Amino acid sequence: MESLLAVQGQDFVLTASSSSAVRGITVLKPDDDKSQILNSHNLMLYCGEAGDTTNFAEYIAANISLYTLRHNLNLSPEATASFTRKQLATSLRSRKPYQVNILLAGYETNLGKPELFWLDYLATCVRVPYACQGYSSFYCLSIFDRYYKPDLTIDEAVRIMKLCFDELKKRMPIDFKGFICKVVDKDGIREINI
Known part of the structure; x- marks a missing residue:
């Protein structure tokens, strides 16, 4: 029952991830952050099998850090997405692929x-203006379709996210225990309250 949401504005990307770790009908942790900071301007949100997600996120973060140390160069979002996709594709051809x-x-x-890039467990990688992963995609993609425009301001993006949160509260049978929202822009990555 995990949900990831993101929308790209004119000079930022606003992301949100459900903050509860759920297994079946049990809430294991009400404040689980499903994001991994890869470098100063790259943020990865992940969902899927509990062990796979954390393991894969830490693996990618460590390799991005290693690349930065070796070459004294931060990877761009496109290069980071390409590297991540390659790792998912390699994993897919193994006996135990990551389900992330x-x-x-x-x-x-x-x-x-x-x-903003959307990647799935089959190593599909697509550049998108807005995206959802998990159950939120059933309800929130139509909201993004209706209200998205390329020159969104941060206030407009926050308003769209609030519409998504309200729709999820109305339609989903479980409580997500809130969302952890972060912004990626020219100043780096920061958490915001919505």
Whole structure:
């Protein structure tokens, strides 16, 4: 019952992840952060099998850090998405593939533009203006379709996220215990309250 949401604005990406870790009908942890900071301008949100998600997120973060140390260069969001997709594709061809779905939000500092990528456990990677993973996609994609525009401001994006949260509260039979929302922009990654 995990949900990931993200929307790209004119100079930022706003992300949200459900904050509860649930197994069956039991809430294991009400404040689980399903995001991993990869570098100063790349953020990965993940959902899927509990062990796979944490293991894969830490593996990607460690390899991105290693690349930065070796080459003294931060990977762009597109390069990070490409590397992550390659790791998922390699895993898919193994005996024990990772069961993890990802939203990768980043800010390309050289070009001065935000980027958002949608990746799934089959190693599909697509650049998108807005995205959902998990059960939220059943209800929130139509809201994004209706209200999204390329030059969104942060206030407009927050309003769209609130509409999504309200719809999920209305339609879903479980309580997500809230969402952890983060913004990726030219200043880096920061958490915000919605």
